Amino acid sequence: MLDKLKNHIAHNFPFLENKKLLLATSGGLDSMIMAHLFYKLKYDVALVHCNFQLRGMESFGDQNFVQDYAEANEIPIFVTQFDTDAFAKDYKLSTQVAARDLRYNWFYELLETENYDYILTGHHADDNIETFLINLSRGTGLEGLVGIPEQNDKIIRPLLPFSREEIANYANENGIKWREDSSNASDKYLRNKIRHDLVPLLKELNPQFISSFQKTQSFLQESQQMVEDASIMVYQQVAKQEQDEIRFDLNQLKKLPNYRSYLYQWLNEFGFSAWDDVYDLVNSQSGKQVFSPNFRLLKDRDFLILCPINTEIEVRDYFITEDTKKVNIPLNLSFCKVSDISVASNTAIFVDENKLEFPLVLSRWREGDYFQPFGMEGKSKKVSKLFKDEKLSLIEKENVWILWSGETIVWVVGIRQDERFRIRESTQNILKIQLE
Known part of the structure; x- marks a missing residue:
């Protein structure tokens, strides 16, 4: 021995x-x-x-x-x-x-x-x-x-x-x-x-049962390795990592003759147990979710999105005073007075500072919030409708912050500025707000 x-x-x-x-x-x-x-x-x-x-x-x-x-x-x-x-x-x-x-x-x-x-x-x-x-x-x-x-x-x-x-x-x-x-x-x-x-x-x-069993397990181990190799190759075609999310393309997934086996192989390590519910997500309506102890799987149009469960969704408001130059929590925002403007984008807006009511407030969006989208003077729109137009997933919606001036939205941060604070010929003081 x-x-x-x-x-x-x-x-x-x-x-x-x-x-x-x-x-x-x-x-x-x-x-x-x-x-x-x-x-x-x-x-x-x-x-x-x-x-x-x-x-x-x-x-x-x-x-x-x-x-x-x-x-x-x-x-x-x-x-x-x-x-x-x-x-x-x-x-x-x-x-x-x-x-x-x-x-x-x-x-x-x-x-x-x-x-x-x-x-x-x-x-x-x-x-x-x-x-x-x-x-x-x-x-x-x-x-x-x-x-x-x-x-x-x-x-x-x-x-x-x-x-x-x-x-x-x-x-x-x-x-x-x-x-x-x-x-x-x-x-x-x-x-x-x-x-x-x-x-x-x-x-x-079978007196030779142990040796027969060991041979069988060796074959099973080789099969398992083959399954893992195939799973990795298919994963690269179907899945895409985006920060702390994994997105599975359902159009690609459904082309597989046995997509359930691949889903099990990819998701098993994340603690899911309600496998029939996981498989049903593929053909369910958008917004349906399945949870494991630490993760959730969300159906969003043509994707399944896997992400950690955020157990600490921030609900408090953050106040920004007039002399603030930069904030780091909950977002990285900078505030800078400028003499002229460049083209606004999702990450930078230019507003009429004199129209702002300080302190500004950063808060999570709430159902029923309205604003006037930039370029749509006099027309209001639900923030939830904006999310639908932008095709945001439930997870993306949960991470949206709103910048408020008093009772008025200044910016659906990272998505759309409000028309009421846009720069006009009469504007004397321009404030650039940048999302880092």
């Missing part, structure tokens, strides 16, 4: 040579074998042990066992204790998820504070099978069937090629001791039911 691991590392993880490694060591069979093997291979390692305090004195027995092993072999060790139940309750998590979050957050903290390079865990081939079957039983896409990744950022799982039986045989042959987790015997967890009942049956039906 030592030689097999050595060859596996040389082929798949040659960069581990001369690196400082943290070995996640619970005291169980797989982690103790991993600690033994990497110690034998003379890597620069330290053990890391989390006491989750979930099994009373048994948890402290595991901690003492790992500490004694580290001391006997003169291996550095880092130990921490978590009140896992309290953390799970505070953050409304399952015990398993809470333990995982606590563990990996601490591991990454150690990488930084103690100057280590990678975290190694003892996941093996049977763990991979169990994860596959759990995902399969719950319903999953291809990404749920490709198994536990051998490397995920700084986390490496070097024992994935080895079965639980191989690991146990090596331990018995070499007199390596480990601790049994009593919770592994309980069938109240789905993983344990699969481990105790389903996997042995599959191995009985």
Whole structure:
């Protein structure tokens, strides 16, 4: 097993040579074998042990066992204790998820504070099978069937090629001791039911089940890579990034024979779960939205627009005094007196300063706001109608600010000036307002 691991590392993880490694060591069979093997291979390692305090004195027995092993072999060790139940309750998590979050957050903290390079865990081939079957039983896409990744950022799982039986045989042959987790015997967890009942049956039906499974997963991983490559190529034709928004061109999207699969591939990482609602957006009316915890997907005419949910939409008003030269919040605006004018634009207007009532006010637009568009003397128009004419999306509307003089709009900022403040022959003082 030592030689097999050595060859596996040389082929798949040659960069581990001369690196400082943290070995996640619970005291169980797989982690103790991993600690033994990497110690034998003379890597620069330290053990890391989390006491989750979930099994009373048994948890402290595991901690003492790992500490004694580290001391006997003169291996550095880092130990921490978590009140896992309290953390799970505070953050409304399952015990398993809470333990995982606590563990990996601490591991990454150690990488930084103690100057280590990678975290190694003892996941093996049977763990991979169990994860596959759990995902399969719950319903999953291809990404749920490709198994536990051998490397995920700084986390490496070097024992994935080895079965639980191989690991146990090596331990018995070499007199390596480990601790049994009593919770592994309980069938109240789905993983344990699969481990105790389903996997042995599959191995009985096919003695070569593990190697057959590994071949199948290899094919699935290759298929997943092909899907990702195709997804990237199609994405470049359909999507366009604009600041913090991604716009999907529906005309291009609908040409795809299976656009739903592409949408899932592109949007899955943004936390969406109501997939039927996401797919229905393609043919829904403009303005419909679907939300994930941190993002929203909006149908806007011929586009789907993905953007973060703005949980801090500014509702307060900002006042601008007569002597103000520049403001930076909520927009970057400059105010400058000039002697003549150039052509106005969406980002710069020229107004008759004597007609302004200070302080000016910057506020969000409100339904029912009216103004007189530049060039339309005597004719009023709803700001909402302007938005419709300009074909602004709901997201763009939410980001529009209005510059007011008293009860009169001076500028729908960045879009249209009001006619009532335009420069005329009688104007004596010209103020240029520039949106930076």
